[in-house]
Amino acid sequence: MIDANLIFDSETRLTGSALGCRRGGRRVFDGLDFEVQAGDFLSLVGKNGSGKSTFLRMIAGFVPKVAGEVIYNQGGKTAAALASEDITLVGHQNGLKPGMSLRNNATFYYRLMTGGVPAPERLQIAADIFALGSLLDEPVQYFSSGQRHRSALMRFPFVARQIWLMDEPTVGLDADNRAALAALIQHHMACGGIVIAATHDPMWVQGNVLNMDQFQPAHGTETDDEGWL
Amino acid sequence: MSAQPSVSSVFVALVRRDMALAWSQGGASLLALGFFLIAVSLFPFGVGPEPQILARIAPGVIWVVALLACVVSLDRLYQADYEDGSLDDLTLSPLGLVGVAGAKVLAHWLSTTLPLAIAAPALAVLLNLPDAGYPVLVASLLIGTPALSLIGSIGASLTVAVRRGGVLMFLLILPLYVPTLIFGVGAVDAAVTMSDPLPHLALLAATTLVATVVGLAASAAALKLAME
Numbered sequence: 001m002i003d004a005n006l007i008f009d010s011e012t013r014l015t016g017s018a019l020g021c022r023r024g025g026r027r028v029f030d031g032l033d034f035e036v037q038a039g040d041f042l043s044l045v046g047k048n049g050s051g052k053s054t055f056l057r058m059i060a061g062f063v064p065k066v067a068g069e070v071i072y073n074q075g076g077k078t079a080a081a082l083a084s085e086d087i088t089l090v091g092h093q094n095g096l097k098p099g100m101s102l103r104n105n106a107t108f109y110y111r112l113m114t115g116g117v118p119a120p121e122r123l124q125i126a127a128d129i130f131a132l133g134s135l136l137d138e139p140v141q142y143f144s145s146g147q148r149h150r151s152a153l154m155r156f157p158f159v160a161r162q163i164w165l166m167d168e169p170t171v172g173l174d175a176d177n178r179a180a181l182a183a184l185i186q187h188h189m190a191c192g193g194i195v196i197a198a199t200h201d202p203m204w205v206q207g208n209v210l211n212m213d214q215f216q217p218a219h220g221t222e223t224d225d226e227g228w229l
Numbered sequence: 230m231s232a233q234p235s236v237s238s239v240f241v242a243l244v245r246r247d248m249a250l251a252w253s254q255g256g257a258s259l260l261a262l263g264f265f266l267i268a269v270s271l272f273p274f275g276v277g278p279e280p281q282i283l284a285r286i287a288p289g290v291i292w293v294v295a296l297l298a299c300v301v302s303l304d305r306l307y308q309a310d311y312e313d314g315s316l317d318d319l320t321l322s323p324l325g326l327v328g329v330a331g332a333k334v335l336a337h338w339l340s341t342t343l344p345l346a347i348a349a350p351a352l353a354v355l356l357n358l359p360d361a362g363y364p365v366l367v368a369s370l371l372i373g374t375p376a377l378s379l380i381g382s383i384g385a386s387l388t389v390a391v392r393r394g395g396v397l398m399f400l401l402i403l404p405l406y407v408p409t410l411i412f413g414v415g416a417v418d419a420a421v422t423m424s425d426p427l428p429h430l431a432l433l434a435a436t437t438l439v440a441t442v443v444g445l446a447a448s449a450a451a452l453k454l455a456m457e
Contacts, residue, residue, distance in 0.1 A: 023457070062320065062456040084321045093314025097246075099253050111242035112322045115235035 002125050008162040008192035013037040013073045014059075014082070020067030021054055028054050029215040030067070036196065038162070039189050041207025044198040050212035052198035053091065056165045059196065060089050074162075082163065089165040094152035098141035102132060102151055105140060106158060113159045126158040129184060130177055146172040157184060164188060166197040178204065239324050240332050247336030250309075251302075258341045261302035265345050268294045269352045280357045287356035288366065288417035295345045295370065296406050299377040302341045303402070304395045306333060306385040307448075311455065316389075320456060326449035330382055334444070338378040346370035358421070365420035365430070372430060373413040376437040379444030380405045386451035408436050 019032040028051035036042050044052040057063045059070070061081055072079045074086070096105050103123065110118040127133045130150035140148065149172045156164050164185075170178055182204040185195050189205075197203060251258040272290050276282055310316040319329045349370055350363055358366065384402035388394030416429035 057456075060317075060321065062317070064457070085323060087321055089317055089321060091314055091317060093312070093317075095314035095318050097250060097313070097315070099250070099255070108242060108246050109318060112239055112318060112324075115238040115242070115323070 002122060002129075002157045003160050003191075006160055006191050008038060009075055010038045010192050011073065011076070012162060012192070012194065014070065014163070014194065015072075016068060016070045018068035019058070019065055019070070021051060021058055021063060022066045023054060023063070027217040029212060030217045032068070032212075032215045034210055036194050036208075038192040038194060040194055041185060041189055041203075041205050042194075042196045042210055043203055043205075043207055044196065044210050044212055045200070046212030050216065052212055053167050055212065056089065056091070056167055056196065056198055059163075060084075060087055060165055086162050087165060088156055088159060088161045088163070089167075090152045090155060090169065091167040094148045096140045096148060096151055099139060101137050101139055102127070102143075103136045105151070106136075106154060109155055110159055113161075118158070122158070126154050129157055129180055130154055131180075146174070146177075149173065150177060153181065156188070162193050164193060164195045164197075166195065166199075168199060169197055170199055170201045170203065236323055236328065239322055240328060243319070243322075243324065243329065243332040244336045244339070247333055248340040251336065251340035256340075257302035257305055258344065261298040261341050262344050262348060264301055265294055265298040265348060266352065268297065270355060273355065284357045284359055284421075287353055287358040288362065288414045288421070290356060291349050291352055291366065292370075292373075292410055292413045292417075295342075295349065295374070296377060296403075296410060298345055299342050299374070299381060300399060300402055303337070303378075303381040303385045304398065306337055306382060307389045307452065307455075308385070308394070311389045316452070316456065320452075326452050327445050330386070330445045330448035330452065334378050334382045334448070337382070338375050342374040342378050343371075346374055358417075361423065362417050362421045365426045366417050369413045369416040369426075369430060369433060372437060373409050373433045376409045376433075376440040377406065379437070379440040380409075382444050382448045383451065386448040386455070389452065390455045409433065409440075412436060 015035045017033050020030045021028045034042065044055060046052055054063055058065055059082060061084065070080065072082050106123055107118060110116070123136070124133060127136055130153060132147065132150055132154060135143065135147065140151065143151065153169060169181060173181065185205050188195060250256055269290060273283060276286065307316065310319060320326060322329070324332065346367060349366055353363060353366055381402050384398040387401060388398045391397060412429050412433040416426040416433060419426040419429055
């Protein structure tokens with residue numbers, strides 16, 4: 001694929017214990033334990049509102065946790081949070097500027113994350129993974145929602161980062177592109193990458209499953225002790 | 230992993246993208262500049278064409294309208310990125326949120342408020358500003374407009390998650406603009422009345438420096454809150 005010789009640190013490990021998270025005064029999940037290490041695929045399943053997206057955003061450091069701790073080991077060092085340099089996150093919004101072409105959007109993303117300018121071949125290869133090669137110079141505003149979603153997924157191979165956080169990556173993808181996504185994930189795992197994906201669909205990738213429904217707070221304890229604020 | 234990314238080139242990339250977006254179709258810069266030109270040229274119609282009256286109110290009118298034009302353009306400073314999800318990318322970039330706020334404010338100043346300062350002398354002619362006022366008018370706008378972008382950034386970041394947050398932002402920001410307005414207009418008035426504008430300009434510069442320190446930190450904190 002795109003970086004032929006890329007191998008990530010095989011010692012990387014991410015462990016969370018008794019994690020709790022609150023959004024808008026409501027406990028989203030409680031007592032969540034998980035562990036992933038280099039080469040792992042973790043799929044998050046669960047009902048709507050069970051906290052799959054919140055969990056991903058918590059790992060990325062956007063949402064603070066109210067209980068428990070995350071330990072992150074990489075390169076012999078231990079930290080309480082992931083370094084943002086190791087994460088690629090693609091959520092429900094695709095983060096594309098409609099007036100700019102896909103090439104400009106992708107080039108900006110690359111420069112934003114690495115400070116460098118991507119080689120045109122690299123951009124072409126990344127675009128071809130999701131069959132976007134012929135659309136590179138089209139303004140994103142004329143893309144269909146599936147094309148936009150694929151353009152967002154293009155970030156994963158485009159910028160080399162060890163930990164991929166995917167929120168509903170298969171939504172709107174046809175069979176060919178789902179297969180391409182599965183191949184991409186498998187390649188990333190083979191390189192020692194970590195993939196955590198929230199999904200309702202089978203991903204065609206072997207890995208651990210974390211069922212978010214089992215971490216729902218018991219009924220009646222959902223209200224916040226600290227009052228409505 | 231690859232070498233440590235160069236933060237300065239990431240900063241430059243963000244400034245350039247934001248400037249390009251501001252001047253592209255539907256960008257805020259032309260809107261602000263158009264608002265500035267039209268609103269100032271309405272005053273001679275409103276207060277009548279007497280040259281003395283226009284000359285007396287010229288510094289105040291130009292400063293007040295520049296300030297309003299700035300607020301009009303600030304509405305989307307962070308909101309566009311928040312809504313399309315690119316604020317997530319910006320947060321994960323090596324810049325950090327203070328750097329992101331700094332780059333976005335710099336881009337806003339360069340693309341939107343700086344053109345106002347450049348257009349101001351032409352409008353001052355329309356309002357019959359005395360000759361002695363021109364250099365100080367431009368100088369005061371150059372020194373004071375960064376504070377407008379910086380203080381505005383606080384309001385824009387606080388209201389980023391609020392739908393139709395524009396009115397709220399107006400109410401938050403405009404009172405904070407008062408010191409900048411007083412010192413800016415004071416400097417031009419001093420030059421027109423042949424007294425020393427330097428103390429006013431120095432206080433204006435102090436306002437901008439305070440806004441730099443407070444504005445970026447406060448914007449970063451507000452954005453972090455909005456990311457939840």
